[in-house]
Amino acid sequence: MTTLKDVAAHAGVSVATAARVLNEDPTLSVRPVTRERVRAVAQDLGYRPNRVASGLRTRRTGTIAVVLPDPQNIAWSDTLRGIERAAAEHEYVVVVADAHGPTLDPQQWSRFVLEGRMDGLLVAFATVVDELVAQIAGRGLPLVTINSRSDNVDGSVTMDDATGSRLAVDHLAGLGHRRIAFLAGRGDTDVGRRRHAGYRDAMSDHDLPVDSAWILPGDYTERTARALGRALLDMPDIGRPTAVYTVNLPSALGFRAAAAEAGLRIPGDVSLVTMDDHPILAHTDPPLTAIQLPMGEMGELGARMLIEGVDGRPVRHVVTATPPRLIERRSTAPAPMLA
Amino acid sequence: MTTLKDVAAHAGVSVATAARVLNEDPTLSVRPVTRERVRAVAQDLGYRPNRVASGLRTRRTGTIAVVLPDPQNIAWSDTLRGIERAAAEHEYVVVVADAHGPTLDPQQWSRFVLEGRMDGLLVAFATVVDELVAQIAGRGLPLVTINSRSDNVDGSVTMDDATGSRLAVDHLAGLGHRRIAFLAGRGDTDVGRRRHAGYRDAMSDHDLPVDSAWILPGDYTERTARALGRALLDMPDIGRPTAVYTVNLPSALGFRAAAAEAGLRIPGDVSLVTMDDHPILAHTDPPLTAIQLPMGEMGELGARMLIEGVDGRPVRHVVTATPPRLIERRSTAPAPMLA
């Protein structure tokens, strides 16, 4: 391993000068020829600064942690990609902290916030934000949330979920559906609330009835969605919705499975639109109409903002610029004629 | 941030003693009461060693990099989970290096191997292994490959791909298929070769003809598989295979799409089995019969071995213990009666 000392020795300058040349310290005055010599030697020797050493001095490791509730959920892959991209631009690396459950265990705290190896936290896990904020208090670790916004945090990137929900309802209403159920998420997170509000507002804009039996708060898992779906579909025809809007991808899959079990056809008997898009949805049975949100953009903006935060610049609350889009596939059809 | 100095001061010992107590240095002789005092103070103050500082001295950062060809491929998610699990056991964190392409760009080299921030590399990307090995030569960075084995590398974890292929062929042959095509991977990687060999051997064990037109080398992408699938299905009925075995998940999806475009039904007109399983396959049209490989185990073993390698213990070539399993879904059916 070539160290700065080697570079300095070969270039015939002190390590201080070598460091200052390579870091382009504006307060250094040095002859152009010396400057070039140092650069050339560094190049020749293939010098790369040791980030661990520089991290010790500067308290910048060039690493950020991403905290996700469930990295197995394929809907996050775009986000991760966006984060990676932004991180790479700034020569950061990304580690993802898999929560494996509703909370982060102490071992994870330790590795991700207490040992000084992370420069900042990008948190996409609404339910642990407050706990996390408490942990990092006074520790000067910047934290930015994505996908949800909390008053206890200064920076966040969220998407226009309400419009996403609205798009789903508009689409279904346009197909003549009037009984549109919502397989929702938890009411205690702000994403959940925004998606819910979008649904409710759009329903009322279309003068559609909102039956409380049609709004089923779930927990974002396929399993729960399946159970809720069964309950919904077991309703007598007369009260049964003709369309369902699911709050996320696993919920859609759960509902799809429930419909299949109940012997109901999508979209023949019931239409389905889901929030969260993924290429795999082109291959499902049936291909699912979905709302595409700018997940990649959210990740990218979040990572960028977090890195700015690490550099001491203020973070703020922003909303992605790209609007949600409805990707029409084959899980939605005109409402059936019912009694 | 509490440092070791603080702990030492509060405990009334030197930093050397504090460090040695906390690290359980066996050569240290110290009274039990002092030992306890140091421990208690560390606990009270919430002391966590700064990993950046200790990393500088010990050249152990507690971080490993995973190099994947395409982290978007959902088939890897199990593997990543296994890696995470093993890493967590040893207090390591994991960063994933997304290659975004057929090779790693220089910026990536830098961040992942040249700056001293990684303790080791876990590589699941056969085509860049040699390049990587050359880069780390003499740098003392341990490298373990997973999913493929190379002579230039001392440690690897592979799976029994050949048996996986065999399972696929056995299943299809058992259903009466005789014309079984193979939508393969690249012939220049050892995984590709093993999967291929398994197919070929199983075919010959069943006395089935291997038509070279039925072995299509692809590149593991959905796009290519789709094109190859079209070509295969455009063959006249008489020469067209009645079953296809695809080498990985994206290939299966590509083939499925090709069949749909060609108006052929799976499994009515052609059966499909794919290597690589994922829960989502229960939701595809049709649900795909797949070979489940112990991807999680492979990741876990690989990470564990790599970490042992970091600790100076020798690495070796191992094969996962769990055998491949066929998950029967609905993309396979008895062979149609053909002329």
Place this chain on the structure above:
DNA sequence: TACGGCGGGTATATCGATATACTGCCGTAG
């Protein structure tokens, strides 16, 4: 009485980069 050994620690260099204060020299102005 001298000496060695051991219990119970301590002092310090080190990892590699960086930040800050400082120095030597030269030319020029007063």
Place this chain on the structure above:
DNA sequence: CTACGGCAGTATATCGATATACCCGCCGTA
């Protein structure tokens, strides 16, 4: 002839943990 300012760098402390060499006092023994 001296003072001063600027140019071109240098010396060194520091980040926090760790590894190694060392030290001091006391006890037992020859």
